[in-house]
Amino acid sequence: MKSHVDYSKLDDVELIALVACAEPDALAELYERYHRLVFGLALNAVADHAAAEEITLDVFTRVWEKSETYRAEQAKVTTWLLSLARHRTIDVLRHRHTRLERNLVRWGDVPDDAGFSRNGPEEVVELALRREQVRTAVAQLPAEQKEALALAYFKGYTHRQIAEILQEPLGTIKTRLRSAMQKLRQMLPDE
Structure with a gap:
């Protein structure tokens, strides 16, 4: 039987460690804490609500897949999340620019x-x-x-x-x- 953990009382580093152990409730708590921050950064950059939502989901999917790469001594969890969001947002903007260039006739x-x-x-x-x-x-x-x-x-x-x-x-x-x-x-x- 699984013991009940109050994820809201854990700090960010502890949550990331649990995410690395494939604990979905830990990811849910991180999402609850930071999805607005990630979404805000994305929306500010892409000015598209749907694209910002997709970026936010991509970032937290990446957290789930790559949480073992997080190093607390190198950056705070929020810094890491915003870095992931920034990189994903740049990818989306590059894709838009490439699409624009591909479709434009010189x-x-x-x-x-x-x-x-x-x-x-x-x-x-x-x-x-x-x-x-x-x-x-x-x-x-x-x-x-x-x-x-x-x-x-x-x-x-x-x-x-x-x-x-x-x-x-x-x-x-x-x-x-x-x-x-x-x-x-x-x-x-x-x-």
Whole structure:
């Protein structure tokens, strides 16, 4: 028969030692004490409630899996937890950045003759000038708007497909594209 332990009376180091012995109630007590702290750090960095919750769960899963690596002489438990949270948050942000980079078309990579027919040297100069104006205007848009424009106009995705790729609501994507087009209309002279 298992003896009853009041985990709330144990200090953090004792709890980590019990977690290392595969004691789930010790992990539950650590979670109760520190999940708000870990969640707050994650939410502040990623500004996304669901992602911050996932980071928090990942951190405490890591505590369960790696508690034997904790060294009390090197850091307090809170310092260790926040270090785990920081590293996991950086991983999430890197993944977001990589996804953004992967989906963005480099505006300089669009072929000079993409969709255009040329009749003479004047048109060539006119098109080159217009293309440069568009590139300059697009460069001034926020990254999220550039990403949505690239997926819609250079990769040919529908609004729904873009929403799935970016894991954003469809309405957000439509608003983002509409805002981007309005800004471009304001920045580019009428022809």
